[in-house]
Structures are given as C-alpha cells and as structure tokens.
Amino acid sequence: MNESKNFLRTIVEEDLKSGKCKEVVTRFPPEPNGFPHIGHAKSIFINFGIARDYNGHCNLRMDDTNPTTEDTKYVEALKDAVEWLGYEWDGNVRFTSDYFSKIYDYAIELIKIGKAYVDSLTEEEIREYRGTVIEAGKRSKYAQRSVQENLDLFERMKNGEFQDGEHVLRAKIDMSASNMKMRDPLLYRIRHTHHFRAGDEWAVYPMYDFAHCLSDYIEGVSHSLCTLEFENNRDIYNWVLEELNLEPPRPYQYEFARLGINYTVMSKRKLLELVEGDFVKGWDDPRLPTIAGYRRKGYTPESILNFCDLVGVAKANSMVDVSQLEFCIRDDLNTKVPRVMCVLDPLKVTIANYDGSEELTASYYPDDVPKEGSRVLPFSREIYIERDDFNENPPKGYFRLTPTQSVRLKHAYIISCKEIIKDANGNITEIIAEYHPTSKSGSDTSGIKVKSAIQWVSAKEAKKVEVRLYDRLFSCEAPQGVEDINPDSLKVVKNALVEPAVITDKPDERFQFERQGYFYADPIDYTDEKPVFNKIVGLKDSWSKKSQKTKTTPKQQVKKEQIDGEVVPMTETQKALYDNYINELKLNSELSNTLARDEQLSAFYKEALNALESPVNLANIIANEVARELKEHQLSELKFTPKQIAELVKMIDDATISNKIAKQIFEEMTKSGENPKKIVEDKGLIQISDPAKISPIIDEVIAKNPDNLVKFKAGNTKLLGFFVGQVLKATGGKANPKVVNELVSLRLQSAEL
C-alpha cells in the first residue's frame, strides 16, 4: 500500500470521523454491455479497496437500465474480473433491474409533489427546446399537465399502451439552468424491448440519472465513486435525493479521473472495433487492455492491483506510461517464477571434443530469489544456442560468443568457437566448438573468465514449442484508431526449443525463459502435443538499448511565452473608483483593480474606511482575505462587519499583532463573528517582540535540529525559513516574525557546529 492516501480516502476518513456516515459502503456499478478492461480494474481497486480498508463493504451492481445493449455474458465477465482480482462483493450480485418497481414508486412520488411530468414532445423537439450552452432552453407545454393527468399517463406508459418515443417522464427543474444536465432531465423512456433479466415485464425503463442515485440509496451506499465525466450529473443526483426527502443516511457522489495508458485504447467503442474488425483475435487477445486479455497473456492479479495502487487516484486527466505496468508485472514475477532455458532462434553448436552425454542439476531460481527447486538438465555433444548469441564481427562491448571470445553455457561448461560453417549464401549454419572440461558449473577450476552465460538446449532432448511474442498493439502513444495499429504486434515463433523440464515438470504455468522474458502457457491453445507460450513481458534489456542508441537530439529549452488575453474593460464607475484608489488613497494598481471591479468589495472597503483611516492595510486584507470569503459565501452570510475588519487592521497598525496572527484572527471571525479584540484577549495573541523572550526559543530550536544547522552552514540558505517557522510554531505564532527573522539570521551566522 502506498503511504500517502488519496483524496477519496481523505474524504472517507473525514466522513467517518465527523459521523456523516457510520459505515463505509461503496459499490462497483458497471453497465453489463462490454468486457471489463484495466480501467474497470482501477474502479474495482478503489471501491473494494476503500471498503476493505475502512471496514465497510462493497457491492457489485449491474447497472442494467438499458435493455437494448446489455447481455448476461457481460455480467459473467464482470463477475469474473472482480473475483480474479481477489475481491468479494457483499451478498449477491445486485441489479438495478431488481429495483425497477421501487424506482417506479419514487417516480410516482415525484409526480405527486409536482416535480415530474409526462412530456409528449418528439425527440427532435426535446433537443431543440433544450437550448444550447449559451442560450436558455424553453419548457414544453406539456409541463403544465395536472398531477392527475401525469399519474394516469405514466401508468399507461408502464402498461405498454404507447409506442416507443411517444412520451417520456421528465423532472421539472429549470430549462435555463447553466448546467445543461439540469434542463428538465429525462427520467423514464418507453422501450418495448426484451430485458435480459426483467424479461418483458416493463415497457418503461429509468434513465441513468434517476436510477443510479436511487439504487445507491436503496443499497445504503455511503460513497458513490465514479469517473470525472459524471461531475455534471452530480447536481441531478443530489436533486432527486433531496426532492424525494428520503430518510437518511443518503449517498454522496465523488469523482476521480479515468485511467489512461499510452500505446493502447480504452474506450468500449474502439475496443469493439478492434475485435469486430478482426484486428485482434477476440476479447481475450493478449494485446488488448481487457482483463481477459491481460489474464490470458499471463499477468497476475497482484501485479494489476499493485499498478492501480502505484498510479494513484486524483482528478487530473492523465496518461500513464505502459512501462509502469510492465514494471509491476516484472516486479511480481521476479520472485515467484522458475527460470528455464528456451532458444527462440536456434543455431546448432557441435562440441567437437565432447562425447556421450550427462545430466546436470540446475536450480530453478537464482541465488537472490529465496525459493528452492531444481531440475535435471541433459547435456550432450550437439546443442542449440540463440543465433543472437554468436557474432562473427562483434560490436564493441559484445559479451557473448565470438571467434575469439569464450562464453559459458548456463549451468554447464565454457565453450570456445573453433570453426564457423556457412551455406552457399554465406549464412552461418553451424558452429564447431570446444568445451573446457574443468569449467563445469559449480566446480570450475579452469580459471577462464567469461563475460556472459547464455541459454542453450541439448539437441536430442529439446522440445519444439510455439512461442507468441507480443508487442504493443499501437505504434503511437495516443492512438486514434485502427490506422495507428502496429503491424508487428504479434510475432509467432513456431520452432522454438525448450529444455525438457519445461514440458514434463510444469512446476508453474509461468516461467522466466532466461535472458528473454516471462512466459505463460496459453490457457486455451496449449496442448501436450503442441505447447504454446505467450510472452508476458520482456526482461529489461540494457544491452539492446545501449547498442541501438541513436544520437539523442538535445532537448530544446522551450521558453514559456507569456500570452495575455484580452482584459474586460472597466465600466465608468469602476474606472472612477480605480482612479480614486490610485490617486487619493495611494493603493497599488493590483489592489485598486481588484477592489474597483467588485461591487461588494468596494462597498465593504468604503465602509471599513469610514471606521479607520488606514487605506492600504485595509485594502490588503479586504482584497485578499475578505475576497476569499465572498467567493464562497454571499455578502449577507458573512459573520463579520467592515467595522470589525477595521478594528483588526488597527491592531496591525499599532503592532499589537502581526500579520500572521491577523490571519488567524480573521479565520476565527469568519466562523464565530466574534470581535477581534476579544479574540486577542481570550487567546492571549499579543505579539512578542522582546528579543530576550525570543532568543531562548531560538537556541532551543537550533539545538533540536543539528542536521539542519549543518546543512545551513553548508550553504542551504533556504533553511532560514525552516528555522523561522519552527520558532514561530514554538511561540504559537505570537513572536514578531520580523524580529525572529533578524535574530535567527544572526544566531545562525554565529552558531558553532
């Protein structure tokens, strides 16, 4: 688990602490209309993870309100995904369709209180009437129907008396709302379609915005966590719950950013296009970011969960680098999986001075993996090595076999090249080598030093297998569609050779093929006659990176240019006010601008000025602090008066308190509306400026932080702020910061290490 917690967990903790909720209940609510992908995994991780960590529970709910797109096969896939990731949902799988009659009753409730109506506009008219983002919409004439008429019509809609599209049920909210979602959203539509669970019982189906909040409420969900694109829907969510006046507790919605990963696509539509266009071989194609795909490729649930944890949860749209995912799977498999040898592109090597055969014992794990286990490894005169591991004209830094460089056969002997055999075209077909009898692995007395140990298989005992090498599906970071597909995303090696233990022992279905990567026995196509392995992920390969390195173009220092937009001009009155501030009151232009442009602020300022002749300090606190309060609250809601602010500023002017304390007092005033003087008295906040009182505290702070004193002495002058902060903290903020600054500075200069 990550140490720092994300904003959702912070909210949950606060709600638990404040008693806003007694128990944490979350839910994972997919629509069963597609196969789950790693984005779902993130949501599963968040919802189930939070529930588990805060001793609550998490429901699995199928949001099946649209009968035209949903199917039970997706329900199964979704359940599988949650289980595979290792989570258990509370009770049975829930279905929104189970709540259809309750939701229907709530709709009737809404009609009865005059907050919903049956609209009979056509689809086109509804769209037209909704207006645009800059123009208000207008309400349908049907909104005036009586409660009785609405009730009657809605019941007949339910009974199937009307055709699809003839009527809809809408919430009566506000056709000119700036949030488009609030312009009388649709609650119910008519659908004469067979529902995969509810059958033909219903002719009307609730829309997401009506069904979701109520389903959450019915299940007792406390925190309804969803992705960012539902931010605008939160208003309806709250509206429905509030209008219905439901018995508490009620759920609250919070949004987080979707997961994006580069070199792949995540949208249902694009995934479907890949599958239906035969660009991949089904939903579980190992190149897809679907749960089924990762699973078939050989990813472990642990690695995916760990990935979800590492990328974190926030509200910024982001695109995570695939290398982060790849790191997670390597990291997981490294300590779990046995190492074996496989040769993908075999090159025959005949060891001229070796006769007969022998059986070597080879550990399955390297020394740094704390696991036991070994297998028998046959060795003989004829072996195969990787074609890449021999080079007649090696580049600089090449560690493997060359005409003049020996190499170790992993777990066996050191060999040297004696002769290269080529065909008519000049291609190398065989190497004649010599082995060094005293160099046997584990009992090497030869004294020969080699730079590398390579994998190999004995020709007679090796088994032929198919290996599928997967690369990223797309060749660009942010693929738009099939035109960006990487043509080499799948390479099938039909005649790879593995050592016999891979087939006969099967200590695990995942292996590391030494020096190549992690591989997984394909769960579908693997048979004893024709073994098939999928490449899960390659090992980190710093050699190929180094040898292929092209000259990196030096990064251009891009200077950020300042782009100024057009500023809205001031009105006559504002301009007059501004001039007055600048010329008469001697405020700076920034302050004048802020105050002059805001009517409430300038009025507030004027009144405060009547109480105290301190234009600059008043302006500062009003334009900065009061402005903040005014952003969040109405003027009438403020608990403090201009006169009180004047009083506060007066204390700053005569140095009774520091600016720092003033902010603290202001904070208090916004909450209690108490008089500033009284707050100062009650809390004893009078400023300490006497060096005799401050000095001992400074000494103490310095004594407590010897490390930082050393750093400061070494030239880290930023630490001055640290020491000042500590001293201020020790005095409860009461020390005069200017005095503290001077004193600390002096003291630090003269301090002995």
Added chain:
RNA sequence: UGGGGUAUCGCCAAGUGGUAAGGCAUCAGCUUUUGGUGCUGACAUUCGGGGGUUCGAAUCCCUCUACCCCAUCCA
C-alpha cells in the same frame, strides 16, 4: 461562447502559509554464472504564465493561458 473540472520533473503523484515526498523512466557506479535482480548515487533553486499580499507563497488574492467534460429517449 454559458457552466463544471484540471494544471507540481519525460510519465504518474504527495504536499493547502515555514526544508518541493515517493514510484516509473533515464543516467552513472558496485554486485551478479540472466547485459535480469539487488544495492548506491545523480535527476524540479521551483510548482501553466504574469502581477499582488506576507518576514516567508506550490499553497491566499487578482488576472491571463492551455486541456478535459456537458446540448443521447447511452451509462
């Protein structure tokens, strides 16, 4: 264009007035019978830009900019 969001290293991401966490990636060095692993070190004088407030600002105020979401009888 109205509304709602977001902006901290190449990629994620902590941090909400007092020393710019961490991970991935990258680059060095050591270890290594995997060019793997492990270990060590380097990597943001600065937080989208510009101003202001403050002894002190990533954090408070003003302003500008860029990107995302909303006008499905989808979810």
